[in-house]
Amino acid sequence: MGENMSKRLKLVSTTEAEMEERSFPNQYPDWDQGFAVSNAGAEMDSDEPLDSEGKVNEAFLRKVQSKIKDLLQQMEEGLKTADPHDFSTYTGWTGIALMYLQLHRVSGEASHLQRALDYVKRAMRILNGRKVTFLCGDAGPLAVGAVVHHKLNNNTESKDCVSRLFQLQRSVVSPDNEMPDELLFGRTGYLFALLYVNKEIGADAVDEATITKVVTAIVESGKNMSAEEKKTDRCPLLYEWHKKQYVGAAHGLTGIFYILMQPGAGLHPTMLAELVRPSIDYVRHKRFRSGNFPSSLSNESDRLVHWCHGAPGVIHMLIMAYKMFKEEKYLKEAIDCAEVIWQRGLLRKGYGICHGTAGNGYAFLTLYKLTQEKKYLYRACKFAEWCLDYGTHGCRIPDRPYSLFEGMAGTIHYMSEMANPEASSFPAFEL
Numbered sequence: 001m002g003e004n005m006s007k008r009l010k011l012v013s014t015t016e017a018e019m020e021e022r023s024f025p026n027q028y029p030d031w032d033q034g035f036a037v038s039n040a041g042a043e044m045d046s047d048e049p050l051d052s053e054g055k056v057n058e059a060f061l062r063k064v065q066s067k068i069k070d071l072l073q074q075m076e077e078g079l080k081t082a083d084p085h086d087f088s089t090y091t092g093w094t095g096i097a098l099m100y101l102q103l104h105r106v107s108g109e110a111s112h113l114q115r116a117l118d119y120v121k122r123a124m125r126i127l128n129g130r131k132v133t134f135l136c137g138d139a140g141p142l143a144v145g146a147v148v149h150h151k152l153n154n155n156t157e158s159k160d161c162v163s164r165l166f167q168l169q170r171s172v173v174s175p176d177n178e179m180p181d182e183l184l185f186g187r188t189g190y191l192f193a194l195l196y197v198n199k200e201i202g203a204d205a206v207d208e209a210t211i212t213k214v215v216t217a218i219v220e221s222g223k224n225m226s227a228e229e230k231k232t233d234r235c236p237l238l239y240e241w242h243k244k245q246y247v248g249a250a251h252g253l254t255g256i257f258y259i260l261m262q263p264g265a266g267l268h269p270t271m272l273a274e275l276v277r278p279s280i281d282y283v284r285h286k287r288f289r290s291g292n293f294p295s296s297l298s299n300e301s302d303r304l305v306h307w308c309h310g311a312p313g314v315i316h317m318l319i320m321a322y323k324m325f326k327e328e329k330y331l332k333e334a335i336d337c338a339e340v341i342w343q344r345g346l347l348r349k350g351y352g353i354c355h356g357t358a359g360n361g362y363a364f365l366t367l368y369k370l371t372q373e374k375k376y377l378y379r380a381c382k383f384a385e386w387c388l389d390y391g392t393h394g395c396r397i398p399d400r401p402y403s404l405f406e407g408m409a410g411t412i413h414y415m416s417e418m419a420n421p422e423a424s425s426f427p428a429f430e431l
């Protein structure tokens with residue numbers, strides 16, 4: 001327990017450290033300007049990532065590919081001295097496996113799948129039964145293990161991983177458990193693992209009843225907290241982590257609502273309309289004039305523009321709400337999020353995906369997938385271009401510099417999306 005506690009305290013202090021973020025002023029020209037130049041018959045700047053039809057051009061892709069190669073070498077070298085006991089998706093071996101799975105998806109190379117297997121096996125040997133989520137607990141390695149084995153046609157091993165994943169559900173659905181609900185350490189992080197397995201292996205890998213039990217536990221917990229805080233009318237689903245009602249994707253309400261809205265979660269339309277939707281609208285009213293969102297419901301400083309806290313995480317929920325409820329206001333606010341991210345999304349915290357430039361770039365990819373507007377693909381490319389100069393902007397070096405969520409593996413994951421932006425997906429979050 002002592003160790004658990006100190007880990008928790010460390011996480012709290014990390015969250016507070018994130019409050020100090022300052023971003024770089026973004027001096028990139030916008031796509032519209034670049035397009036105007038090419039229309040005027042002037043010579044296209046060969047450094048521009050998109051061709052005149054708005055497709056990612058070959059020259060840019062070659063630069064990205066060569067940087068990925070270079071970073072992979074650095075990462076493999078750096079991992080030799082990484083914490084051997086960190087099996088997690090967030091900062092450990094499973095995150096590296098997930099990155100290789102992505103490279104396999106893009107390139108089709110068997111060696112990448114083999115690497116994914118090596119890393120996830122390494123993770124599965126050191127599970128500790130302390131946490132249940134995809135990002136920080138045992139569910140991550142087991143779910144990724146199930147998927148990697150499935151892709152290799154090792155069906156017995158894959159099924160074994162899934163059944164071990166199921167065994168974790170008891171503590172998740174127990175109502176008197178003090179488990180939080182958020183994505184990083186709570187029930188939603190377990191639900192994600194189940195949905196991920198279904199998406200990658202097939203919808204019958206995890207039965208509906210199990211998913212329903214977990215979804216119900218999350219909904220009940222949110223209703224209880226809302227009643228305790230006397231907010232049943234305004235925000236029927238309310239959650240907190242460490243006594244704070246966080247808003248962002250990692251610890252907060254929007255991450256939970258985003259996963260609850262996934263079609264695979266099968267939440268009843270009435271519940272979506274009567275519980276999730278008004279709660280989303282409650283959070284929306286807390287947004288800043290800039291279009292950014294606070295880190296918690298009681299926080300009034302407009303400082304953080306990260307996936308974990310702020311617009312780059314919230315935008316995913318808004319886009320999902322737009323798809324679900326078909327109301328323009330959600331799309332409009334998602335577009336406002338993208339503006340804030342474009343202005344303030346190049347971060348001194350580095351190139352990672354939790355609180356770095358790559359994670360912020362995913363916001364543009366997601367909006368591009370929805371709207372097909374070239375402007376957002378252009379912006380995604382510009383953030384990837386920033387990552388090409390990895391390490392030269394004077395950014396802070398993260399504690400786990402090669403990991404998926406804080407470090408280099410996440411940047412590689414993001415850069416690899418440039419080859420097929422239509423199929424891009426924020427790891428351990430987008431389904």
Ligand SMILES: [Zn+2]
Pocket residue numbers: 018250306307308309354355
């Ligand atoms: Zn973060």
